Amino acid sequence: MIHTIADIATEFEIRPGQVYTVLNDLGLDHDGTSFEGDNDTLEMVKESCLENMDSKVITLKPNCTPRDVANALGVPQAEIQKSLISKFKIMKAIANPLTEDEAGRIVTSYGFELALAEGPKPKPKVDPRAAIKVGGAVKRPPVVTIMGHVDHGKTSLLDYIRKANVAAKEAGGITQHIGAYQVMLDEGLITFLDTPGHAAFTNMRARGAQVTDIAILVVAADDGIMPQTQEAIQHIQAANVPMIVAVNKCDKPGANPDRVLQQLTEYNVIPEAYGGQTITANVSALTGEGVPELLELIILQADIMDLKADPRGELKGTVVEAKLEKGRGPVATLLIEEGTLKSGDNLVVGQTFGRIKAMTDFRGEKMNEAGPSAPVEILGLSEVPAAGDKIEFFADERTARVEAESRISKARAKEFTNGGRGMTLRDLRSRMQDDGIKNLNLIIKADVHGSVEAVKGMLEKVKNDEVETKIILSGVGQITKADIDLAAASDSIVVGFNARADGEAKKEAEKRKVEIRTYSIIYELIEDIEAAVKGMLAPKFEEQELGEAEIRMRLQFSKKGIVAGSYITEGKITRNAKVRIYRGKELVHEGEVATLKHFKDDVREMTMGQECGITFNNWEDFQEGDRVEAYEMVQINA
Numbered sequence: 231m232i233h234t235i236a237d238i239a240t241e242f243e244i245r246p247g248q249v250y251t252v253l254n255d256l257g258l259d260h261d262g263t264s265f266e267g268d269n270d271t272l273e274m275v276k277e278s279c280l281e282n283m284d285s286k287v288i289t290l291k292p293n294c295t296p297r298d299v300a301n302a303l304g305v306p307q308a309e310i311q312k313s314l315i316s317k318f319k320i321m322k323a324i325a326n327p328l329t330e331d332e333a334g335r336i337v338t339s340y341g342f343e344l345a346l347a348e349g350p351k352p353k354p355k356v357d358p359r360a361a362i363k364v365g366g367a368v369k370r371p372p373v374v375t376i377m378g379h380v381d382h383g384k385t386s387l388l389d390y391i392r393k394a395n396v397a398a399k400e401a402g403g404i405t406q407h408i409g410a411y412q413v414m415l416d417e418g419l420i421t422f423l424d425t426p427g428h429a430a431f432t433n434m435r436a437r438g439a440q441v442t443d444i445a446i447l448v449v450a451a452d453d454g455i456m457p458q459t460q461e462a463i464q465h466i467q468a469a470n471v472p473m474i475v476a477v478n479k480c481d482k483p484g485a486n487p488d489r490v491l492q493q494l495t496e497y498n499v500i501p502e503a504y505g506g507q508t509i510t511a512n513v514s515a516l517t518g519e520g521v522p523e524l525l526e527l528i529i530l531q532a533d534i535m536d537l538k539a540d541p542r543g544e545l546k547g548t549v550v551e552a553k554l555e556k557g558r559g560p561v562a563t564l565l566i567e568e569g570t571l572k573s574g575d576n577l578v579v580g581q582t583f584g585r586i587k588a589m590t591d592f593r594g595e596k597m598n599e600a601g602p603s604a605p606v607e608i609l610g611l612s613e614v615p616a617a618g619d620k621i622e623f624f625a626d627e628r629t630a631r632v633e634a635e636s637r638i639s640k641a642r643a644k645e646f647t648n649g650g651r652g653m654t655l656r657d658l659r660s661r662m663q664d665d666g667i668k669n670l671n672l673i674i675k676a677d678v679h680g681s682v683e684a685v686k687g688m689l690e691k692v693k694n695d696e697v698e699t700k701i702i703l704s705g706v707g708q709i710t711k712a713d714i715d716l717a718a719a720s721d722s723i724v725v726g727f728n729a730r731a732d733g734e735a736k737k738e739a740e741k742r743k744v745e746i747r748t749y750s751i752i753y754e755l756i757e758d759i760e761a762a763v764k765g766m767l768a769p770k771f772e773e774q775e776l777g778e779a780e781i782r783m784r785l786q787f788s789k790k791g792i793v794a795g796s797y798i799t800e801g802k803i804t805r806n807a808k809v810r811i812y813r814g815k816e817l818v819h820e821g822e823v824a825t826l827k828h829f830k831d832d833v834r835e836m837t838m839g840q841e842c843g844i845t846f847n848n849w850e851d852f853q854e855g856d857r858v859e860a861y862e863m864v865q866i867n868a
């Protein structure tokens with residue numbers, strides 16, 4: 231039976247292109263106007279349309295023409311051609327293919343998002359291993375990340391553990407850094423992620439990939455808690471991951487482990503010795519003293535957590551490290567979380583795909599299978615994936631390719647529609663509508679612990695029916711680059727209360743378009759967030775440069791006072807402009823234009839290369855050679 235797409239679009243008051251998206255997602259082919267299927271298929275399409283009515287995605291085939299776009303949007307073909315010319319200066323015959331960029335622009339100008347997809351996407355095939363699931367969950371090794379301040383001994387500790395427990399046991403075995411390794415103890419296995427520092431931990435968590443089960447916080451006993459130690463504590467606490475503190479460098483003469491334990495209490499980390507819950511161990515990464523005890527504590531903690539996974543379950547895993555290697559192509563280290571990965575499997579990894587050509591463990595030994603918590607290095611992906619990308623099993627390479635390509639075009643369309651922008655308070659509303667965002671993610675930094683708690687407590691209550699605030703991280707101290715990284719990856723806004731952003735953080739925020747808002751009055755902070763959630767943020771103004779002029783003459787007129795005979799050197803000057811006057815580098819006046827004249831006539835604006843007479847409100851002390859900088863204040867959250 232043939233069904234008409236236009237009928238369905240009319241029934242649900244959506245555009246035909248939105249129906250294409252549904253058809254494509256269901257794996258049904260169409261010719262732009264109709265599709266074939268029985269009554270059940272029609273019902274399924276209608277149900278999907280109902281569910282996806284709010285989605286603004288229009289799916290077209292690559293190389294689509296203005297005619298295809300017109301059909302998809304349900305507008306006359308001539309209108310699309312006219313729009314292409316008037317809005318984008320693009321001249322195209324009705325049946326000539328548009329580039330992806332051109333198609334994206336025209337679709338976006340109608341308020342939709344373009345996804346390009348090669349025909350219908352076949353339904354991802356289920357991993358047959360999931361179907362023969364018999365085993366159920368079994369105990370799995372813990373995944374451990376080591377964090378702490380620079381030079382406190384993270385790398386040394388990881389190296390010591392590896393040497394003492396891996397290399398010695400594997401006679402002649404050469405260990406290589408693939409981003410993770412495992413140690414075998416009498417009590418069990420432990421997987422260590424060996425990219426120390428919290429950047430990797432944070433980036434992964436922000437992308438929704440939490441692979442760490444236990445975090446080891448390394449604190450040097452001679453140095454005590456330092457800024458990055460604090461930051462690590464914040465990140466670990468925010469992620470709700472159990473922490474074991476390794477007080478390192480205990481061999482050093484100046485070491486004072488007790489002072490470290492006491493310092494920890496100031497950061498809400500209460501060691502067992504102080505009646506709290508946090509396990510600590512005094513170690514030396516240099517002599518190895520205390521390290522076996524630390525490993526035992528990790529196993530003990532893992533036992534308490536009762537970590538389990540099903541080796542026969544559906545395959546799940548995450549990229550922990552990936553790079554392009556000369557002669558080998560894209561190389562990725564995966565950590566398997568559930569199920570078993572096999573050499574020869576077809577995977578989609580983030581936006582890339584491939585068939586596993588070779589699979590090795592951290593010793594460089596070839597392996598054919600990897601189960602839960604095992605790190606493996608794989609070859610065979612078509613591109614380098616990103617750390618934190620999830621892996622997905624596909625029955626054949628072609629299906630995997632189609633899925634990866636569809637993800638790429640969706641990601642591109644998204645990037646195009648929001649220009650790759652980070653989240654800002656003022657576009658919260660539109661992003662909610664366009665991207666279905668339901669949370670306002672916040673990162674809170676404040677001067678003291680008390681204010682962090684106060685701000686957090688008040689913000690947690692800010693919500694309405696549609697949007698809820700979600701605190702991704704909160705902590706004491708300045709706003710740092712790590713906060714911006716987390717914000718960029720998690721679409722968060724950074725809120726500082728009596729806390730400012732350091733230089734590096736400011737630069738990074740500008741680059742990655744992350745909004746930083748700083749306050750010193752708690753009610754202003756709460757009011758702004760409340761207003762944003764309600765979509766009623768008070769008008770906010772931003773300076774917009776207009777142009778520059780040079781004053782060339784002082785012209786004395788009896789009635790009108792002194793006029794600055796000027797020459798516009800850049801942009802324009804308007805009658806309502808605000809101005810700053812510079813003499814050399816010195817700012818000599820800030821005020822407004824009073825009158826703007828071209829010969830005798832009052833004019834609204836004058837542009838570059840023109841001469842004009844300017845008077846300023848309540849100011850006449852200008853000189854020849856002064857530079858006028860004109861600007862206006864424009865509302866940025868209209």
Ligand code: GDP
Nearest residue numbers: 379380381382383384385386478479514515516
């Ligand atoms: P990371 O920046 O945290 O990875 O720190 P490193 O592992 O690079 O260590 C920094 C410096 O501290 C190096 O010179 C190490 O040799 C030294 N170091 C690390 N652990 C210990 C230790 O337990 N005792 C002593 N005496 N020195 C250590």
